Structure formats: C-alpha cells, structure tokens
Amino acid sequence: MRRTAIAPNAVIAILLLALIATVAIAGPWVAPYDPQAFFPMVRLQGPSAAHWLGTDEYGRDLLSRILNGAPETVLFGLFATVFGVGIGALIGVTAGVLGGWADNAIMRVLDGLLAVPDLLFTLLIVTVLGAGMGHAMLAVAIVFAPGMARIARSSVLSVRTRDYVRAAVARGESGAYVVMREVLPNALSPIIVESTIRVSFAIMIGATLGFLGLGAQPPSTEWGLMVSQGRQYMFSNPWCVAVPGISIALAALGFNLAGDALRDSLDPRGSRR
Amino acid sequence: MNVAAPDFDRSRKDAPPAPVLSILNYSLAYATERGPVDALKAIDLKIEKGETHGLVGESGSGKSSMAWSIMRYLPANAIEQAGAIRLAGEELLQCSQRDMADIRGQRISMVFQDPSTSLNPAMRLGDQVSEVLVAHRGLSRAEALEEAQAALARTGIARPADMLRRYPHEVSGGEKQRVVIATAFACAPQLIIFDEPTTALDVLTAHQILDLFNRLRDETQVSALYISHDLGLVSRVADTVSVLHKGTIVERGDIGEVFRSPRDAYTKRLIEAVPDPDRWIGADLPTETSPLLSLDEVGVRYTPVSFLDRWLGSDDGDENVFWGAKDVSLGIRKGELLGIVGESGSGKSTIAKVLSGLQDFTGALDFEGSRITARKQITRDYRRKVQIVFQHPDASLNPRQTVATILSRPLKLYGIVPRSGIAERIRQLLELVRLPADYANRLPHQLSGGEKQRVAIARAFAAEPDLVICDEITSALDVSVQATVAELLVKLQRETGAACIFITHDLNLIRQLAHRIAVMQRGRLVDLFDRADAMADDRHPYTKALLNAVPVLSSETSDSERLTP
Numbered sequence: 001m002r003r004t005a006i007a008p009n010a011v012i013a014i015l016l017l018a019l020i021a022t023v024a025i026a027g028p029w030v031a032p033y034d035p036q037a038f039f040p041m042v043r044l045q046g047p048s049a050a051h052w053l054g055t056d057e058y059g060r061d062l063l064s065r066i067l068n069g070a071p072e073t074v075l076f077g078l079f080a081t082v083f084g085v086g087i088g089a090l091i092g093v094t095a096g097v098l099g100g101w102a103d104n105a106i107m108r109v110l111d112g113l114l115a116v117p118d119l120l121f122t123l124l125i126v127t128v129l130g131a132g133m134g135h136a137m138l139a140v141a142i143v144f145a146p147g148m149a150r151i152a153r154s155s156v157l158s159v160r161t162r163d164y165v166r167a168a169v170a171r172g173e174s175g176a177y178v179v180m181r182e183v184l185p186n187a188l189s190p191i192i193v194e195s196t197i198r199v200s201f202a203i204m205i206g207a208t209l210g211f212l213g214l215g216a217q218p219p220s221t222e223w224g225l226m227v228s229q230g231r232q233y234m235f236s237n238p239w240c241v242a243v244p245g246i247s248i249a250l251a252a253l254g255f256n257l258a259g260d261a262l263r264d265s266l267d268p269r270g271s272r273r
Numbered sequence: 274m275n276v277a278a279p280d281f282d283r284s285r286k287d288a289p290p291a292p293v294l295s296i297l298n299y300s301l302a303y304a305t306e307r308g309p310v311d312a313l314k315a316i317d318l319k320i321e322k323g324e325t326h327g328l329v330g331e332s333g334s335g336k337s338s339m340a341w342s343i344m345r346y347l348p349a350n351a352i353e354q355a356g357a358i359r360l361a362g363e364e365l366l367q368c369s370q371r372d373m374a375d376i377r378g379q380r381i382s383m384v385f386q387d388p389s390t391s392l393n394p395a396m397r398l399g400d401q402v403s404e405v406l407v408a409h410r411g412l413s414r415a416e417a418l419e420e421a422q423a424a425l426a427r428t429g430i431a432r433p434a435d436m437l438r439r440y441p442h443e444v445s446g447g448e449k450q451r452v453v454i455a456t457a458f459a460c461a462p463q464l465i466i467f468d469e470p471t472t473a474l475d476v477l478t479a480h481q482i483l484d485l486f487n488r489l490r491d492e493t494q495v496s497a498l499y500i501s502h503d504l505g506l507v508s509r510v511a512d513t514v515s516v517l518h519k520g521t522i523v524e525r526g527d528i529g530e531v532f533r534s535p536r537d538a539y540t541k542r543l544i545e546a547v548p549d550p551d552r553w554i555g556a557d558l559p560t561e562t563s564p565l566l567s568l569d570e571v572g573v574r575y576t577p578v579s580f581l582d583r584w585l586g587s588d589d590g591d592e593n594v595f596w597g598a599k600d601v602s603l604g605i606r607k608g609e610l611l612g613i614v615g616e617s618g619s620g621k622s623t624i625a626k627v628l629s630g631l632q633d634f635t636g637a638l639d640f641e642g643s644r645i646t647a648r649k650q651i652t653r654d655y656r657r658k659v660q661i662v663f664q665h666p667d668a669s670l671n672p673r674q675t676v677a678t679i680l681s682r683p684l685k686l687y688g689i690v691p692r693s694g695i696a697e698r699i700r701q702l703l704e705l706v707r708l709p710a711d712y713a714n715r716l717p718h719q720l721s722g723g724e725k726q727r728v729a730i731a732r733a734f735a736a737e738p739d740l741v742i743c744d745e746i747t748s749a750l751d752v753s754v755q756a757t758v759a760e761l762l763v764k765l766q767r768e769t770g771a772a773c774i775f776i777t778h779d780l781n782l783i784r785q786l787a788h789r790i791a792v793m794q795r796g797r798l799v800d801l802f803d804r805a806d807a808m809a810d811d812r813h814p815y816t817k818a819l820l821n822a823v824p825v826l827s828s829e830t831s832d833s834e835r836l837t838p
Contacts (some may be wrong), residue, residue: 163669167729170629171683171736172656185673 010261014256023074024074027067035060035068035221042245044237054239056230062243069244074251076137076215077203078224083141084202085195088148093187095149095157097179107153110146118143122205126214133222136215140202151194162186189266197259200252207248224249291362293463293496294320294343299356301335301342309352314340314520316356320464323494327506327511327528330512331751335520336500343498344383346374358431361463379409382457386469388449392441399437399558402456409460427492428485434773447478451485458489467499471506475616476778480822483509502752504547505781505824509531516540542737546756550784550807550825553761556767559608564639566628566659566740567604571636573623573796575719597623601636607741610766610773612787614780614819620796621776626775627745629661657687660733664745666725670717674702676728677713683736702731705768706761706828719758723754735764740772748780761787780823792816 032052039059046054053062055227095106114122125139159165160183168182209215218225223244231241296318302309312335314775320326330336341347343358345365358365360380368376377383382405385391392401402424403417412420419439425433428451441449450470457465469835471479487510490497501507503682508528515525517541524537535541576594598620605611612622626632630651638645640659645651659682663669671681678701684690690698706727717725726746733741743762747755763786766773777783783790784807790799792813800813807820 046625163665164671166631167663167669167680167732170631170656170661171686172653172681173686181674182671186671219480240436 007261007264009056009257010265013254013257013261016250020070020074020254023067024109025071027070031061031064031067033061033064035065036219038242044233044240046237046239053243054237055125056226056232056237056240057233059112062239065213065221065222065226066247068244069223069226070247072133072216072220072255073203073206073223076133076206077199077255081144081195081199081203083137084144084198085148085191087141088145088163088245089152089191091145092149092152093156093179093184094152096160097175097183103153103237107150113146114150118201119205119208120161121207122211123214131214131217133216133220136206136209139209140205143205144198144202148191148194148198151193152187155190156183159183189263191261193259193266196262197256198222200255200259203248203255281635283710291359292319292321292324293324294318294498295357295359296343297357297359298344299358299483300354301338301347302352302354303348304350304352311520312351313342316522317524318515318522320496320498322463322496323490323512324730325490325511326501327499327507327514328500328589329502329514330499330517331502331508333397333519333755334517336502336517339517340383340498340500342470343423343464343466344381345370346377357804362466367800372818375409379460380462381464381466382460382462383466383468384450384453384457385475386442388446388475389441391453392449395443396440397437398439398444398452402437402452404708405456405459415522421455421459421596424459425452427458428452428455432457445478446474447481450474454482454485455491458493458495461493461495463496465495467497467501469501472501472503476780476819476822479506482584483648483765486510493585504532504543504752505822509824516543531762542753546753548756548759548779548781550781551686552698552785553804554763554788555610555788556608559606559770563602563607565607565609565641567639568601568624568640569637571601571624571627571634571638572599572740573620573627573632573634596796598621598627598634600795601793601796601798603798604792605772605774607739608766608770608772609789610733610763610775610787612783612790613774613776613793614778614783614790615793616778616819618795619793621793622744623796624793625661625742625774625776628740629740630659631716653687657683657736658739659669660736660738660740660741661730661744662726662733662746665749666722666729667717667749669729670725672717674716675713676715676717676720679717679728680713680732680735683732687736689735690792698735702735705734705765708732721748721754723758726750726754726758730762730765732767734771737769738771740774742776744776745778746775748777748779755782762786780808780819781825792819 016237036061039055041059041194042051042055043059044055044057045051048054049139050062051063052120053066055061056065090111091106093197095103104178121143122136122139126135127144129135129138135243165182168178173182206215207222207227209230210222213228216222216225218229227241227248296316299313299316300311301313302311316339318326328336343365347353353366360376365373365376378622379688381704392398398420399418403414405416406412406417422433422437425436429450430436430451436444436448436452442453454470471487474482483506489495497509499511513526514528514531515522517523518532518539519632524531524535524540531540532544535544536617573596574594574596583617601624603621613624615621623632625782628636628638630648633648636646640655646656654708677699680702681695684695684698685692698800699713701711703712708724708727708731712720712724717728720728730746746762747758750758759782762775763775775783775786784804787804789801789803790807791798792815794815799815802809802812806812812820
C-alpha cells in the first residue's frame with residue numbers, strides 16, 4: 001500500500017482538531033468553576049493563578065465559560081455544515097446526473113441564490129424565522145446549499161465523462177449502479193474537502209450571529225455572544241474579547257487547515273511534483 | 274550545488290574548437306520521501322557543430338530530466354551528484370540563474386511536445402516570437418516584429434503577417450508548432466533541444482514538421498538534441514544517437530550503425546518492438562466471410578438541430594452542420610481484425626462510440642439478423658457481445674475498485690459464470706492476459722500502464738464477446754509494451770474467435786495485425802482494402818499520403834529515407 005508522509009500543516013491541523021474535539025466534548029466537565037458563578041471581588045481581571053484566563057464584568061471565570069461554550073460553538077458549525085452539504089450535494093448530484101434542461105433549471109435557481117451575499121442571506125432568514133440557535137443553524141445550512149450543489153455538480157460532471165463510467169454504460173449497467181458505484185465514490189473527495197473548510201465558515205457565521213444577538217441567547221456561553229458581551233469592557237479588560245475571539249479563530253483555523261491537508265492527501269496528482 | 278568539475282582545461286589554444294555541447298560523467302538524482310532516486314547515471318554525451326543527436330528512451334528513462342539539466346531548470350528536489358555540462362566549452366553548472374537567463378533562448382532554446390501548452394494563450398503569436406528578440410538581441414518592438422515575420426516566413430507559414438496578429442487558439446496545431454520552432458530559431462542559438470516535438474501532432478502534420486526541421490537545420494547549421502521515444506522518427510532526423518535506459522546510456526553511435534547492428538540487448542529489444550509493416554503477426558483469416566455486424570449509412574451529427582429548424586422541418590444545409598461521421602457503411606466479418614485508421618477528428622472514435630452504444634446515430638446497425646436504428650434499441654445482449662477497450666488505461670479503470678471487482682462486474686452482470694465460480698474465473702482471466710493471480714487484490718494505481726491495459730482487455734473478454742472494439746489501445750503505451758499488448762490481443766483473438774475492430778493512427782502497427790483496413794477522413798470512409806493491397810496503385814490519395822508520412826525503421830538504408838512503394 002502507498003505510504004504518504006504527513007506534511008507539517010497536516011500535523012498542525014490534526015493537533016488543533018484534537019484540541020478542539022477534546023474541549024468540545026470534555027469542556028463542560030473539566031471547567032474549574034460554574035460558568036455562571038459570580039465572583040464580585042475579582043471583576044474584569046487578567047490571568048491569575050485562580051482564574052487562568054481572567055474574569056469578566058461579573059467576575060465570572062473566562063476559562064470556565066470558554067470550556068462550557070465550546071460544544072455549542074463547534075457543534076453549531078458541524079451540524080450546520082452537515083445539513084448544508086447534505087441538501088447541496090443531493091441537489092448538485094441530481095443536477096449533474098440528470099443533465100439537460102433539468103440541470104439548467106436547477107442551476108439557474110441556485111445561481112440566483114448564490115448572488116446574495118452569505119451573511120446577508122443568513123441574516124435575512126434568521127430575521128424572518130426569529131433569533132435562536134436552531135434557526136441560525138437552519139439558515140447557515142440553506143445558505144451553504146447552493147455553493148455545495150455547484151461543487152457536487154461539477155465534480156459529478158467531470159467524473160461522468162471518464163472512460164470507466166463510459167465502460168459501465170457500454171456494458172449496459174443500470175443507472176443506479178453507474179451513479180452509486182462508478183460516479184459517486186470518485187466524485188466525493190472535492191465535496192469532503194470543501195465541507196471541512198466550510199465548517200470553519202459556519203463557526204464564524206454562528207459566532208457572528210451570536211455577536212449580533214440573532215444566534216445564541218444569554219445566558220448561553222456561546223463564543224460569539226461572549227465577544228459581544230465583553231465588547232463594552234474591552235478597554236478595562238481586553239481579555240473579555242480576546243479569549244473568545246482567539247478561540248473562534250483557532251477553531252476556524254483548525255478546520256481550514258484540515259481541509260487543505262485533506263485536499264492534498266485525497267488528490268494524488270495534487271501532491272505529486 | 275557542489276559539483277566537483279573535473280579538470281579539462283588542458284592547452285585551450287591548440288585544441289580543436291570545443292563541441293557545442295559536451296556532457297561529462299553527469300549524474301542526477303531526485304530527493305523523495307524514500308530517499309534519493311537516481312534519474313541519470315554517469316552520462317557522457319557530445320554534440321558537434323551542425324550535428325543532430327537523437328536521445329531515445331521510453332517513458333521514465335530520464336530523457337526529459339536530461340533536457341532540463343541542460344536548460345538548468347531543475348525542480349528543487351534535484352540533486353546533481355557529479356559531472357559537467359558545457360556549452361561550447363563554458364561550464365553551465367557554474368552559471369548563476371541570471372547568466373542562464375541570458376543563455377536560455379539566446380544560445381540554447383527548446384521546443385516542447387505540445388504546442389498548445391507551450392504557447393501563452395493570452396498573447397498574440399507575434400508578441401511571443403518577438404519577445405525573445407527584444408529580450409536577447411535588444412531590438413525595438415517594431416524591429417522585432419519585422420524579424421518575427423521573417424522568422425515565420427522561413428518556417429513556411431503562408432501569410433506570416435496575419436499569423437503574427439493571431440492568438441494561439443485561432444491557428445492549427447501544426448501552425449502553432451511552426452511558431453514555436455520559429456521562436457526557437459529566432460536568436461540563431463548554438464543548440465536547440467527538441468523534446469518530442471511531433472508526438473502531439475497528427476501523422477501528416479508531424480511529417481511536415483520533420484521536413485521543416487531538416488530544412489532549417491541545413492540552412493542554419495544549428496546543433497540539436499532530438500529527444501523522442503520513436504526510433505523510426507529519430508532515424509529520419511538524427512546523425513548520431515544515444516539510447517537511454519533507466520538513466521544510463523546503453524548504446525551510442527552513428528545512427529545507421531546503431532539501427533543496423535545494435536550491440537546492447539535493450540537496443541535490440543527496442544528495435545524489434547518497432548512495428549514493421551511487413552512482419553505479419555495477426556491471426557489467420559477466418560474462412561467464413563458472412564458479416565457479423567454491419568453499419569448501414571451510419572451518421573453522427575454533432576451540431577444540434579435547433580428548435581426553429583425542428584419546428585419548421587427545415588434543413589440548414591450540409592455546410593453548416595458538423596458531422597462526426599457521415600454515410601459510413603462497413604461490415605465486420607466473424608473472427609476478423611478490421612483496422613480503422615485516420616487522423617484525429619476523422620471520426621474513427623465516433624464509430625467506436627456508436628458501436629458500443631454510447632452515441633446517438635442515424636442510419637442503422639445490422640447485428641445477428643436484427644436491425645438497430647437508434648441507440649435506445651441496443652439491448653443488453655448486444656452490449657455483452659460487443660465490448661470496448663479504451664485508449665487510456667489510467668482512465669478506463671475505476672481508481673477505487675480492485676482488479677477483482679473490475680473483472681467480476683461483467684461476469685455478474687451477464688451471468689457468465691455462477692457466483693461461486695467468479696473467483697476462479699478471475700484467476701483464469703488474469704492468466705489469459707498473463708498477469709499474476711495476486712494482482713486481483715490490487716488497485717489500478719499499483720499497476721503499470723501496460724498492466725492496466727491488460728486488465729481492461731481482460732474485462733472486455735470476460736463478457737465472452739463476439740466483437741471487441743479497441744480504440745487506440747496501444748497509443749498511450751511505450752513501444753516495447755505496445756508490441757506485447759498487440760500480440761496479446763491477437764492471441765486472445767485466436768483463442769476465442771472474437772472479431773476485432775482496431776482503431777489506430779499507427780499505420781505500421783495496423784498493417785501487422787489487420788486483415789482489412791478502413792481509412793477515414795473528416796467523418797467519411799474514404800478507403801477500404803485488404804492488407805495485401807496497401808501499396809496498390811488504386812489506393813485513395815489520402816491513404817497514400819498517410820502511408821508516406823509514417824517513418825519506417827529501415828535497417829537497409831543508411832540515409833533513413835523510406836523506399837518509395
């Protein structure tokens with residue numbers, strides 16, 4: 001079997017993802033304090049032995065709040081992407097396989113949706129549906145679908161003309177066999193790569209919505225919401241903003257690097273000189 | 274780059290002028306994950322003024338690495354271990370990248386395989402030719418364009434002034450390669466490196482490009498390194514030749530001598546593998562002459578019928594419509610091998626697609642007493658009996674399926690053997706195409722090109738077909754592999770009695786295999802003849818032109834020109 005050496009950026013991606021996963025799973029249980037517990041004596045402090053990442057305006061422990069908010073923030077990104085990719089890939093593969101006027105009709109509608117900027121579209125949907133995590137997740141999924149459909153379709157189209165697919169058609173294989181066994185397995189890798197990168201966008205959008213008050217609602221410790229709450233104390237204690245801000249950036253970076261590393265390892269031609 | 278240059282500077286004054294290119298004991302390796310891999314080992318090569326040196330080798334032999342070493346344009350993981358590369362006595366290994374920028378284009382230039390990728394699609398051709406003149410000879414733009422026009426005129430382009438204003442996509446492949454050659458000759462370099470300059474071109478165009486090369490060389494007395502995998506072709510342009518095998522030069526010498534009496538075993542094998550039209554290796558001609566499958570005025574229209582025309586029922590004349598194939602009538606006899614030849618775009622692959630049910634068509638196919646007039650009427654029974662093997666073995670095998678899965682598919686689909694017998698049949702099929710039984714568990718990327726093509730052939734024969742369509746199945750393979758694949762096909766034909774349509778542009782090869790040969794040009798069948806009549810006088814002029822254009826490796830003639838039929 002082919003052995004592939006692991007590139008340095010893949011190592012960073014794996015380490016970051018491992019950190020994110022650990023925090024997202026174990027975070028709430030290992031938090032040193034109750035995230036909602038007030039310590040009025042130590043308001044707006046920088047890092048100390050008792051509070052490793054400092055405290056916010058009510059004296060709540062920032063480390064505990066970050067650990068507690070991790071599942072919400074990261075799972076939001078994951079689920080929103082999974083829904084978005086699911087809907088998008090289904091539409092895209094259908095369009096690519098059907099071809100002809102059906103493909104044209106589907107893609108023109110999606111082009112229209114793609115013309116609206118992502119964040120604006122999300123805000124529109126959330127405004128219509130009402131604020132909240134569930135609605136925000138649905139909104140991100142809907143916004144992601146057209147882009148994913150486009151990628152899935154182009155991937156299917158490029159595989160569809162390969163000779164092994166033609167060979168299967170010439171053999172007289174059924175349409176379902178050709179799509180499921182010959183086309184899809186070979187069309188998946190760009191979809192997987194893109195969705196990994198999209199998780200980072202979803203985390204960013206989720207945090208943005210939290211920041212704007214349209215996503216997670218207090219007393220949640222979602223990271224975007226934490227940035228928004230810390231904003232007015234930014235000058236007396238920059239840690240209130242920096243801690244959740246950097247956490248969001250690291251989570252996004254982890255998925256982004258993982259996407260790049262996946263692309264290199266899934267495409268043998270891309271990694272060969 | 275710490276290369277210890279050997280001392281060769283003995284008494285410069287009295288010595289004869291240094292050869293244009295001399296390579297001494299040069300070794301090159303590439304650093305990979307698994308340690309350094311040798312690409313070139315102790316290469317010695319010398320090209321005198323006005324000499325054309327052929328460098329022959331199969332893919333992976335290191336011939337392109339050699340070209341890039343001379344151009345000093347190696348990838349970052351290249352390790353130069355030892356030796357010297359000298360251009361007219363000047364050591365290139367010690368030149369800085371800046372010095373090399375002056376040397377490239379001015380003193381050494383290069384012509385690549387594929388003119389459509391070596392020209393910049395966003396620049397007018399005139400700018401691309403004059404660019405080198407401005408950079409290296411300090412001409413003004415207007416002077417350079419004038420010079421470029423003269424350079425194009427020398428390459429036999431009919432209206433050079435027009436050509437200068439065009440973009441690459443507006444001209445043909447042959448014209449593009451002429452422009453590339455004009456650019457290479459523009460600064461009157463000392464050495465030109467040709468890296469398979471005709472491989473991407475059609476037979477007739479390649480022939481013209483070779484003539485052009487020979488003429489320009491005689492006019493300019495330039496030295497050339499001509500890299501190719503095609504021995505027949507090299508024998509027509511080169512004075513001397515080196516044979517490269519796995520990074521080592523195994524044989525060198527005067528071209529006629531090497532081809533007439535090769536000393537090295539590898540050279541012998543390479544020369545034997547070159548198809549010789551007079552050496553018949555095909556199966557015996559079947560006694561039965563009844564047709565198995567016949568095409569009756571088959572046509573394929575690539576220009577879609579517009580809504581308006583369909584509605585009005587009008588026909589917008591033949592000149593506006595592009596036909597991939599038109600009025601092709603042809604019969605294939607049982608057990609016969611029928612060759613279809615033609616240049617790219619002649620419609621030969623279109624016919625293959627029609628026969629394998631991948632392409633809508635007009636006209637009719639007659640098969641086993643039933644008449645098929647549309648693609649939708651093609652039954653699974655027909656599809657079992659007519660199998661196709663594609664050109665690129667890399668593309669025709671699903672990269673995520675093992676060889677066993679690939680071969681089991683036709684067996685299951687057509688119920689050739691009971692499910693319990695599939696593993697055994699796969700073993701037999703692999704044996705049939707001379708592959709080891711344990712290849713069943715391998716994935717396509719673990720096989721070589723020739724092995725993949727054997728798997729594709731095994732898949733076609735697994736269906737126990739009456740007719741196998743081979744669409745250029747040897748043209749993506751190396752010469753020595755080509756010969757074994759062709760022989761394998763003939764062996765299978767003998768054993769199974771299947772008929773075969775062999776589509777190719779290699780006339781020498783097809784004359785070794787086919788009982789009858791059909792010639793296609795611009796979608797039409799222009800000629801159809803028995804193999805023995807290939808040289809007859811009443812052949813179609815296009816057939817004659819094709820036959821004339823292919824180089825035949827002749828050991829008898831030292832000037833390497835083929836004897837006129």
